[in-house]
Amino acid sequence: MTSAAAPLFETLTVVGPGLIGASVLHRGRRDGTLAKKLIAVDINPTFRERVRQLGIADEVTDDLAGAAAQSDCVMLCVPVGAMGEVAATAIPAMKPGAILTDTGSTKVSVIDAIRPSLRPDVPYVPAHPMAGTEYSGPDAGFATLFDNRWCLLTPLDGMPDTATTAITTLWELCGARTRTMTPEHHDRVCAIVSHLPHLLAFTICGTADDLADETRSEVLEFAASGFRDFTRIASSDPIMWRDIFLSNREAVLEMLSRFLEDAQAMARAIRWGDSDYIVDRIERGRAIRRSLLENRQA
Amino acid sequence: MTSAAAPLFETLTVVGPGLIGASVLHRGRRDGTLAKKLIAVDINPTFRERVRQLGIADEVTDDLAGAAAQSDCVMLCVPVGAMGEVAATAIPAMKPGAILTDTGSTKVSVIDAIRPSLRPDVPYVPAHPMAGTEYSGPDAGFATLFDNRWCLLTPLDGMPDTATTAITTLWELCGARTRTMTPEHHDRVCAIVSHLPHLLAFTICGTADDLADETRSEVLEFAASGFRDFTRIASSDPIMWRDIFLSNREAVLEMLSRFLEDAQAMARAIRWGDSDYIVDRIERGRAIRRSLLENRQA
Ligand SMILES: NC(=O)c1ccc[n+]([C@@H]2O[C@H](COP(=O)([O-])OP(=O)(O)OC[C@H]3O[C@@H](n4cnc5c(N)ncnc54)[C@H](OP(=O)(O)O)[C@@H]3O)[C@@H](O)[C@H]2O)c1
Ligand SMILES: NC(=O)c1ccc[n+]([C@@H]2O[C@H](COP(=O)([O-])OP(=O)(O)OC[C@H]3O[C@@H](n4cnc5c(N)ncnc54)[C@H](OP(=O)(O)O)[C@@H]3O)[C@@H](O)[C@H]2O)c1
Structure with missing residues (x-):
């Protein structure tokens, strides 16, 4: 028995070292347990340069196929709308038995986009780390982003x-806690806990x-706590969120339509x-808050 | 010239020493600049006992008329729906020239509720300190609650x-910054910066x-950042919010109906x-956030 466990992979490639991808690289760099060699792939030369400067990868390249060919695991951290295209380049180059995974915030449509490129000898494990900030890009990443957060896996x-x-x-x-569920169930749960709140935050800012x-101008001047919190949520990346809404369309529209009915009733x-109705709805919010505090999620 | 300025009032009565009222008392206690004598009036014996234990008033009583009769300023910090009734008891007992003020979160309906009791020799100055937390009651109060926050005055x-x-x-x-505006304008601004965000937060928790x-059960388990932020907003006091929605009905319904149109469009x-539309709406949220950061409100 050696004193330190061997790294999980020989070589791990992270495609799209933004907030999520760079955080994985920081973590891998910090304790060496993820892989002996870390490769970062990005199409954006500015981002490649930043990743080099941050020193969080052993190799930084725009050659996705070349990186995939030498990896035991390829992790796709690009926006949801780019997953299919990136997978179509990576998978044909991968070694038999190497694992493909992704971090997309929606699962059904990402799986549908990747499925046509799958090979029987390249296992694919969809995942979604439920962690993030309102920032994006390589500089947003940090090693502890996933500590005690959930990562949902939706194995096929x-x-x-x-x-x-x-x-x-x-x-x-x-650092994450993991749970497995079906891709469909994942998308419904995330539609209500994450996608709908973001949609409402974007919408109220537009209103x-x-x-x-x-x-x-007075809204800006007197922004009170409620509105300020909404603008924080609403400052997330537009392309990422456009992709999420479009790719989780059915579940988002279903939750939104339930919400709109409830708002009309309010x-x-x-x-x-109707005081009783109003107080009842407000009480439910408090009850959910209490449950979250008991679950230590808030 | 003396070294310390004289207190603003000889005697100040705070009616309803909850989050807001107790915070005023804490502040008055801290540096003695508000009044020589601080009186707290509450109908709730448990709250009176807590205020006594906190030691933030010189006198704690349920005798509103008796307290009003000895005060130079009476500040009403009760829920918006109780303002009219409390003013009707306080005003007839007040000394000529003593000032009545309130801290209600809505202004038009509070003014309407208080107006029938007004006396020509008792000036009334409506105000709304834009500060708060999700807690309520005397124990929620603290001396620095209003530091650098806005207090909007709507003089008649x-x-x-x-x-x-x-x-x-x-x-x-x-500790607050002040601004004056009309009661109607106040109610519209607060409808969008505070009342609508709270209404949406309560509603999504209900949904x-x-x-x-x-x-x-998985919503509770996997509550992500968006939803968690909403539950924090949604944990505020039900009676206070019911009163706010009902008393600022017109402005809240107008802002809600604009919002619902926008949500339907989304x-x-x-x-x-329609990617362009979605990205445009998301970009607006970011633009507002940037403006708030420039204004140092976020
Ligand atoms: N942010 C969150 O809260 C969060 C949470 C969980 C999961 N996720 C998911 O994780 C993924 C990444 O999100 P993120 O927040 O890390 O985004 P991000 O910070 O914007 O990073 C995305 C990275 O992917 C690169 N990229 C885009 N298209 C590419 C392509 N075709 N080939 C190679 N690289 C490409 C981007 O470069 P360019 O900008 O130059 O295109 C950028 O470096 C998304 O699928 C998202 O849904 C995000
Ligand atoms: N919280 C905020 O964020 C915030 C911000 C700005 C302005 N305001 C406004 O400030 C006022 C007070 O809010 P708050 O958050 O301080 O509420 P709070 O913590 O619930 O305090 C309200 C106090 O008023 C007492 N009270 C209620 N009815 C009364 C009556 N008829 N006679 C005497 N006392 C009575 C309450 O006692 P019982 O509970 O026993 O009835 C309690 O002590 C409200 O008008 C609110 O709209 C609140």
């Missing part, structure tokens, strides 16, 4: 358990921005002075 | 300037709570894959 039928186990271990080494000039209660 | 026509000046000074002594059991854009 017929894939070898060993691949799922390896990706589970990878995320646990990154405020459309107000007559005088009121709008409007009716306010119009007609 | 025909009231003496000296009264408005005194209440402006009171809030500046509490989540209505989901089928399996998904609901739903349509997602359904039809």
Whole structure:
């Protein structure tokens, strides 16, 4: 028995070293448990230069196929809308038995986009680390981003358990707690806990921005706690969120339509002075908050 | 010239020493600049006992008229829906020239509720300190709650300037920045910066709570940043918020209906894959966030 465990992989390639990808690289760099060799692939020369300066990868390249060919694991951290295209380049170059994984915030559509490129000898394990900040790009990454956060895995039928186990271990080494569920269930849960809140935050900022000039300038001046919190959520990356809304369309539209019905009912209660209804809805918010505090999620 | 300025008032009565009222008392206690004597009035014996234990008032009583009779300023910090009734008891007992003020989160309806009890010799200055936390009650109060926060004053026509000046000074002594505007304008601005965000946060918690059991329990388990932030907003006091929604009904319903139109438009854009529209709305959120950061409000 050696004193330090061997790294999980010989070579790990991270495609798209932005907030999520760079955080994985920072973590891998910090304790060496993820892989002996870390490769970062990005199409953007400015980002490659930043990753080099940060010193979080052993190799930084725009040659995705070349990197994939020497890796035991290829992790796709690009926006959801780019997953299919990137996978189509990476998979044909991969070694038999090497594992493909992704970090996309939606799962059904990412899996659909990647499926046509899959090879029987390259296991694919979809994952979604539920961690993030309102920043993006390589400079946003940090080694502790995933500590005590959930990473949801949505393994596909017929894939070898060993691949799922390896990706589970990878995320646990990154500090996360893991859970598996179906891709469909994942997308519904994330639609309500993450996608709908972001959609509402973006929308209310737009609504405020459309107000007559005088009121709008005072919105900026007097932004109170509620609105300020919404703008923080709403400052996330537009391309990432456009991709998420479009790729989780069905679940997002379903949750939004439930929400809109409930908001209409609240409007009716306010119009007609239905105190009991209003208080009941407010109480539910408090009850959920209490449960979250008990679960130590808040 | 003496070394310390004389207190603003001889005697200040705070009616409803909850989050806001107790914070004013803490501040008055801390540096003695608000009044020589601080009186707290509450109908709730448990709250009176807590205020006594906290030692933030010289006198704690349920006798509103008796307290009003000896005060130079009576500040109403009760829920918006109780303002009219409390003012009707306080005003007839007040000394000629003593000032009435309130801290209600909405202004038009509070003014309407108080107006029938007004006396020509008792100036009334409506105010709204834009500060708060998700907690309520005397134990929630603290001396620095108002530091660098806005307090909006909505003075009425025909009231003496000296009264408005005194209440402006009171809030500046509490650490706040002040601004005056009409009650109507105040209510519209607060509808979008505070009331609508709270309404949406309460509603999304209700929507989540209505989901089928399996998904609901996972909402609690996997609450991501967006949803977690909403539950924090949504944990505020139900009675206070019911009162705010009902008393600022017109402005809240107008902002909500603008918002619902915008949310429907977003739903349509997602359904039809209108990327440009989605990105444009998201960009506005970021632009507002940037402006807030420049204004140092976020
Ligand atoms: N941010 C979150 O909160 C969060 C949480 C969990 C999961 N995720 C998911 O994780 C993934 C990455 O998100 P992120 O926040 O890390 O985004 P990010 O900071 O914007 O990073 C994405 C990276 O991918 C690069 N990229 C884009 N298209 C590419 C392509 N075709 N080939 C190679 N590189 C490409 C980007 O470079 P360019 O900018 O030059 O295109 C950038 O370096 C997304 O799928 C997202 O849904 C995000
Ligand atoms: N919290 C905020 O964020 C915030 C911000 C700005 C302005 N405001 C406004 O400030 C006021 C107070 O809010 P708050 O957050 O301080 O509320 P709070 O913590 O719940 O305190 C309200 C206090 O008023 C007492 N009270 C209620 N009805 C009364 C009556 N008829 N006579 C005497 N006392 C009575 C309450 O006692 P019981 O609980 O026993 O009834 C409690 O002590 C409200 O008008 C609110 O709109 C609040």
